Amino acid sequence: MALITFRDVEKHFGDKLLFRDLSFRIESGAHVAFRAPSGGGKTTLLRLILGFETPDAGEILYQDRRLTPVAVAELRRRTAYVPQLVDWGMGRVEDLLAGFMAFRANAHLTGWRDELESLLPFFRLETRILQRDFHQLSGGEKQRLGLALAILLKRSIFLLDEPTASLDATLVHKVVDYFRGRADATILVASHRLDWIEMGQFRLLKVP
Ligand SMILES: Nc1ncnc2c1ncn2[C@@H]1O[C@H](COP(=O)(O)OP(=O)(O)OP(=O)(O)O)[C@@H](O)[C@H]1O
Ligand SMILES: [Mg+2]
Numbered sequence: 001m002a003l004i005t006f007r008d009v010e011k012h013f014g015d016k017l018l019f020r021d022l023s024f025r026i027e028s029g030a031h032v033a034f035r036a037p038s039g040g041g042k043t044t045l046l047r048l049i050l051g052f053e054t055p056d057a058g059e060i061l062y063q064d065r066r067l068t069p070v071a072v073a074e075l076r077r078r079t080a081y082v083p084q085l086v087d088w089g090m091g092r093v094e095d096l097l098a099g100f101m102a103f104r105a106n107a108h109l110t111g112w113r114d115e116l117e118s119l120l121p122f123f124r125l126e127t128r129i130l131q132r133d134f135h136q137l138s139g140g141e142k143q144r145l146g147l148a149l150a151i152l153l154k155r156s157i158f159l160l161d162e163p164t165a166s167l168d169a170t171l172v173h174k175v176v177d178y179f180r181g182r183a184d185a186t187i188l189v190a191s192h193r194l195d196w197i198e199m200g201q202f203r204l205l206k207v208p
Pocket of ligand 2: 042043044084161162
């Protein structure tokens with residue numbers, strides 16, 4: 001049974017067709033990179049999987065089930081989604097993180113502060129970033145915090161939208177390397193870059 005199946009999926013916005021007859025299967029534990037040019041529909045594809053968008057034709061299955069509200073809720077509970085632009089809203093980084101961790105779905109994650117202590121240096125972030133206002137951070141700092149949060153959530157599915165777009169080459173290497181090592185997780189990366197395929201051995205899936 002595949003984790004996620006696209007069967008003849010079509011999506012357009014107005015008269016702009018993003019894809020038609022798009023079919024693929026993603027097995028549990030697969031590492032897959034979606035590649036398409038800018039505006040090619042990568043973000044939309046991730047949003048379709050999460051049920052934030054609906055297909056105009058065809059069907060999307062999660063564990064061979066239609067994406068009903070119940071199935072979408074279950075999929076989202078298992079998924080860490082890092083959007084293309086990480087935006088946690090207003091507030092201090094530490095307070096915002098604590099807020100996410102206080103959600104009922106995350107309340108069991110009691111060791112996250114200890115893990116964060118080692119994740120920050122991994123992402124080349126200083127501890128004092130926790131005291132800063134999120135909206136004052138650079139794009140790359142926000143992106144790294146988004147990835148750190150995704151890891152802290154201990155989900156088994158990662159949906160990563162251009163997760164290294166704002167990072168320098170050393171950090172790109174580290175991030176790709178980290179996720180390559182996550183054999184326990186299903187990872188879908190949307191990226192116009194080849195790093196994930198060349199360095200990370202992710203399976204290429206071209207869209208459309
Ligand atoms: N909600 C929407 N309403 C109308 N058009 C949209 C909507 N969302 C996306 N589009 C359009 O669909 C196309 C694909 O957008 P999408 O964000 O999926 O592309 P992308 O591959 O992620 O691009 P990028 O590499 O620049 O992030 C774009 O032309 C975009 O303007
Ligand atoms: Mg995008």
